[in-house]
Amino acid sequence: MCGIVGYIGKREAWPILIKGLERLEYRGYDSAGIALMESGAFSVYKKKGRVAELSKFVKNNKLSGGVGIAHTRWATHGVPSDRNAHPHVSNSGDIVIVHNGIIENYLAIKKILINKGYKFKSDTDTEVLANLIEDIKKNTKVSVEEAVRLALAEVTGAYAILVLSKDEPGTMVVAKVGSPAVIGVGKNEFFIASDATPIVEHTKKVVYLEDGEMATIETKKDKLTLKIKTILSKKTKSPYIQTLKTKMEELEKGGFPHFMLKEIFEQPESLRNTIRGRIILEKGNVKFGGLEKFSKELQNLKHLVITGMGTARFTGLIGEYAFEELSGIPTKVEYGSEFTYRKSADAQHTGLIAISQSGETADTLNAIKKAKQDKMLTLGIVNVIGSSIARIVDAGIYNHVGPETAVASTKASTSQAVLLVMLAVYLGRMRGLSKKSGEEILKEIQKLPELVEEVLKNAKSIQKIAEKYKKSPNFFFLGRKYCAGAAMEGALKLKECSYIHAEGCNAAELKHGPISLIDKNFPTLVIAPADSMYEKNKTHIEEIKARGGKVIALVSSGNPEMKEIADDVIYIPKTLEMLTPILAFIPMQLLAYYISVERGNDVDKPRNLAKSVTVE
Ligand code: M6R
Numbered sequence: 370m371c372g373i374v375g376y377i378g379k380r381e382a383w384p385i386l387i388k389g390l391e392r393l394e395y396r397g398y399d400s401a402g403i404a405l406m407e408s409g410a411f412s413v414y415k416k417k418g419r420v421a422e423l424s425k426f427v428k429n430n431k432l433s434g435g436v437g438i439a440h441t442r443w444a445t446h447g448v449p450s451d452r453n454a455h456p457h458v459s460n461s462g463d464i465v466i467v468h469n470g471i472i473e474n475y476l477a478i479k480k481i482l483i484n485k486g487y488k489f490k491s492d493t494d495t496e497v498l499a500n501l502i503e504d505i506k507k508n509t510k511v512s513v514e515e516a517v518r519l520a521l522a523e524v525t526g527a528y529a530i531l532v533l534s535k536d537e538p539g540t541m542v543v544a545k546v547g548s549p550a551v552i553g554v555g556k557n558e559f560f561i562a563s564d565a566t567p568i569v570e571h572t573k574k575v576v577y578l579e580d581g582e583m584a585t586i587e588t589k590k591d592k593l594t595l596k597i598k599t600i601l602s603k604k605t606k607s608p609y610i611q612t613l614k615t616k617m618e619e620l621e622k623g624g625f626p627h628f629m630l631k632e633i634f635e636q637p638e639s640l641r642n643t644i645r646g647r648i649i650l651e652k653g654n655v656k657f658g659g660l661e662k663f664s665k666e667l668q669n670l671k672h673l674v675i676t677g678m679g680t681a682r683f684t685g686l687i688g689e690y691a692f693e694e695l696s697g698i699p700t701k702v703e704y705g706s707e708f709t710y711r712k713s714a715d716a717q718h719t720g721l722i723a724i725s726q727s728g729e730t731a732d733t734l735n736a737i738k739k740a741k742q743d744k745m746l747t748l749g750i751v752n753v754i755g756s757s758i759a760r761i762v763d764a765g766i767y768n769h770v771g772p773e774t775a776v777a778s779t780k781a782s783t784s785q786a787v788l789l790v791m792l793a794v795y796l797g798r799m800r801g802l803s804k805k806s807g808e809e810i811l812k813e814i815q816k817l818p819e820l821v822e823e824v825l826k827n828a829k830s831i832q833k834i835a836e837k838y839k840k841s842p843n844f845f846f847l848g849r850k851y852c853a854g855a856a857m858e859g860a861l862k863l864k865e866c867s868y869i870h871a872e873g874c875n876a877a878e879l880k881h882g883p884i885s886l887i888d889k890n891f892p893t894l895v896i897a898p899a900d901s902m903y904e905k906n907k908t909h910i911e912e913i914k915a916r917g918g919k920v921i922a923l924v925s926s927g928n929p930e931m932k933e934i935a936d937d938v939i940y941i942p943k944t945l946e947m948l949t950p951i952l953a954f955i956p957m958q959l960l961a962y963y964i965s966v967e968r969g970n971d972v973d974k975p976r977n978l979a980k981s982v983t984v985e
Contacts, residue, residue, distance in 0.1 A: 371455070371469040371983075372396040372441045373550075374567050375531040377541045377586050377593060378558025382437035383427050385560065389567025390420040390441045395774055395980030396469070396563060397443025400454035403427060404465045405434030409538045411465055415440075415454035436541065438531040440467035443979040446475070447492030457496040459503035460487050463535045464513070466502070468495040469563055470528035470548040471984055478523065498524065502532065514585045517542045521583070521600050527731070527983070529578075531561055539588025544600060545578045548983050549729055549757055552576040552584055554610055557593050559586045564729075564753065566772060569615045576608045577755050584608075611755070615772065627966075628973045629775035629866070633958050634825060637818040639770035639780040640951075643787055644814060653807030655795040663764045666746045668799050670720045673700040676708050676736045677724035678982065680778040680861060681785060683873075685724055686854025687950050688789030694947065695790075695797035695810075705732035706985065709739045716743035722792070723749050726773055726781035727981035728756025735985065737761055750788050752781050766792070775973045776980045777866050779958045782858060783821070786951045787814060793947075813945045817952075820942045824955040827939065831956050834921060834937050835963030841892050844869055845883065846957070847876035848896035848950075849905055855950035856896055859957035866965035866972050876909040887918040894960070895935075896953045899925035900946040910934055921960075923953055 372393025376382040386403055401423040402415025412432050416422055420441055440455035447453035455467045472478075475494035478501055483489070487500045498520060506516035513534035521528075527547030534540065543550055543561050553560035553568035553575050560568045565575055576595070578584055584597045598605045625631035632639075647656055660667065673692055675685035685702040692700040703711070705723070709732070713719065721740040725733045728751040737758060740747050749762035752770055759765055768784040791814065794807050838844075844863055848856035853875040860873030874883060876895060887893070893913050897906035910920050914934065922935035925943045932938050941952040965972045 371443050372563045373438070373467045373469050373529060373531055373561070375438045375541055375543070375561035376558070377436045378555065379435055380558065382434050383432055385571070386437050386439035387420065387424045387427060389560070389562055390423070390439050392566040393563055394420055394441050394974060395776060396983070397441055397979040398974055399444050399449035400442045400451070401440065402454045402456050403432070403437060403439040404456040404533065405432050405437040406533055406538055407434040409535060411458070411462070411533070411535060413456055413458055413465060415451060415456065417449050417451050417454060436533065436538065438465065438467045438533060438541070445471055445984055446494045453491045453493050455495060457491060457493060457499045459499040461503060461507075463506070464499045464503045465533045466495060466499045466530055468498065468528055468530045469983065471526045472498055472524045472528065473526035474524060494526075498530070506534070513537050513540055514542050517544060518583060518600055518603070529563060541586045542583060543578060543586070544583035546580050546600070547731070547734075550578040551755075552578065552595065552608075554595065554608075559593060559595060565613050565615060565755070569613055570617055573613045574610050575613055576610055577760070627775065627962070629777055629779060629962050632773055632775055632779045633955065633962060635771075636780050636783050636955065637822045637825070639784055640787060640818045640821060642769040642771070643784040644791075644817075645769070647791065648811045648815060650808055650811055653804035653811065654798045655791045655811070657766050657792070657795060659764045659766055660748070660795070663746065664799075667720070667796060669718060670698060670746065670796075671718035672715060673698050673720050673722060674708065675700060675702045675722045675724065676705045676733060678705050678730050678732050680782045680858055681724035681726065681730070681733070683854045683858040683861065684782050684785040684789060685722075686857070687786045687851055687947070688722070688793065690851050691790045691793035691947050692796065695793040695802050696800050698796060698800070703736075705730065705734075705736035708736040713740070713743045713745065716740075716745045720746045720748060723747065723758055723762060724785050725749070725758050726752045726768070726778055728753040728758035729981045729983050730758070731983050731985045734758055734761065750785055752784070774980070776975055776978050777862055777958075777961065777972070783951050783954055786954070787817060787948075790814065790947055810945060810947070813948055816944070817948060820944060820952055821955060823942050824952055827956065828959055831939060831959040832963045834939070835960055835967060837937070838892055838921070839964045839967040841869060841890065843886070843891050844871040845891065845893035846871060846873040846896075847879060847893060847909060848953070849876050849902035850900070851947050852896040852898065852902070852950050852953055855953045855957070858954060859894060859896075859961075862958055862961035863964065865975050865978060866961045866970060867968055868970065868976070869964065876906060879909060880912065884912065884916065887913055887916045889917045889919065892919040892921060894921040894923060894957065896923045896950075897931070898923070898941065898949045898953070899928065899943055900949060907934070923956060
């Protein structure tokens with residue numbers, strides 16, 4: 370977790386660093402800090418709270434420097450507080466560091482350093498690393514680059530770090546294992562960040578540091594140079610510079626009050642981008658460029674495991690039904706966190722499909738590493754191009770929905786669900802799914818962006834429903850079959866943004882326990898479209914009504930009877946059963962959004978959360 374930014378060049382560093390932190394606040398926002406170097410001296414400022422507060426301080430105090438590092442934190446070791454905020458400074462003041470990740474053996478190192486007389490001001494693992502670097506540098510008289518390298522050889526865990534030394538004012542050291550680090554290459558200036566969003570407005574040329582690599586940016590005769598080497602073997606390599614395609618306007622709110630609402634309304638377009646160029650109607654098939662090389666392996670698969678966390682896992686539950694229905698491949702969905710620690714059965718015939726918007730979720734990344742150890746074929750459905758998951762999987766499919774900034778996932782989730790159905794068609798066509806059936810499904814997929822536009826036209830009526838239920842302390846979300854996962858996603862969306870307790874479950878499960886919670890203050894949203902489960906869902910609704918519960922029914926347009934039964938009705942257009950959850954997502958996203966705004970919450974950055982969870 371946490372976001373790091375660094376700048377080294379001729380410009381004033383702080384505006385670049387602060388803007389960068391704002392872009393990275395999705396990674397954590399419980400405290401923020403900055404270190405600037407001017408004439409061989411550091412000014413360090415860090416504070417509990419948001420980047421906005423840090424920004425005010427820096428402006429008011431006219432901090433200055435052409436080299437700097439900055440950090441926005443999501444606490445792992447030590448409560449959010451001024452003293453635990455980054456950057457951390459070593460005892461003598463020589464080393465300043467920002468860190469994203471966890472140093473697992475920090476306590477053992479801390480003990481050794483305490484015995485040598487080091488004092489600690491924070492509870493963090495990062496301050497230990499700062500002092501370890503200082504200790505090595507002092508005792509072995511090596512450069513900061515070498516001291517960082519030697520220190521990292523002693524630590525275990527995950528990190529992306531930026532290190533400055535007072536003794537070497539024109540040098541910045543970057544290193545990474547397990548957490549992301551991107552280096553932007555400008556004209557005699559460098560930008561470093563946890564992802565490319567703080568960089569794109571300055572340069573499109575980037576270098577993605579690989580796990581186990583470190584980079585040193587040095588000033589030699591007024592010229593900055595970048596060199597990359599592996600931490601353990603010291604082997605150097607020439608930087609591989611790639612060109613980014615992200616546009617600036619994709620990062621801004623575009624007139625919407627919140628990123629979440631903007632991203633909800635972007636879904637017709639984001640779905641078009643997901644589908645574009647991938648449907649070959651005349652063949653009743655799908656083209657995934659990234660999978661072509663693996664068609665033989667894909668044909669041999671006998672089992673599939675879909676993995677991911679949060680929303681990504683819930684969209685996986687939609688995929689599970691689609692894979693079994695269209696390809697006949699037995700499929701299960703597993704938390705990334707649990708898959709990592711389970712024994713794999715028949716690994717050589719199993720394919721792992723990892724879903725992740727950010728491509729940085731530690732639990733999902735670990736699941737892929739485990740699958741690779743077991744020699745499984747690993748596939749990724751990832752949004753962030755060049756992210757850790759995108760780079761580690763054997764083959765992948767990008768969502769192409771552009772940056773998703775709000776913590777609550779919206780446009781990535783609908784894209785994940787549609788890609789899973791498309792992948793099910795692709796695998797199905799390898800296993801006897803007829804061209805005609807493939808064509809029928811793909812034609813419906815092509816209509817989805819327009820159908821989503823129709824759903825979005827109901828935003829006002831959903832806002833009214835939100836107004837009515839905004840004070841409910843609890844909520845149920847129910848669905849069956851393809852829509853069971855959608856119900857879980859609806860509950861997650863509401864709870865993470867509104868802080869209302871919400872549970873999502875298979876509607877059939879209700880009478881096996883949860884129904885005892887139902888009373889007039891416990892509303893339930895039931896996804897009851899015109900599909901094979903409609904009659905069953907109607908019965909579930911009647912059961913809730915019979916116990917005095919309030920029901921919001923999410924049904925297909927043209928449903929004549931539900932307004933007589935349910936308290937509130939939301940209509941979505943008819944489509945195939947396997948695509949219905951994609952349409953059902955939208956009103957639930959809007960409901961969560963409007964309720965949260967009504968409750969005065971910071972919808973884009975709900976408390977205690979971060980956009981990408983890069984710790985286990
Ligand atoms: O970046 P990822 O898709 O791997 O993230 C997984 C979850 O952390 C994420 O979906 C989370 O549940 C969202 N906040 C849900 O809106």
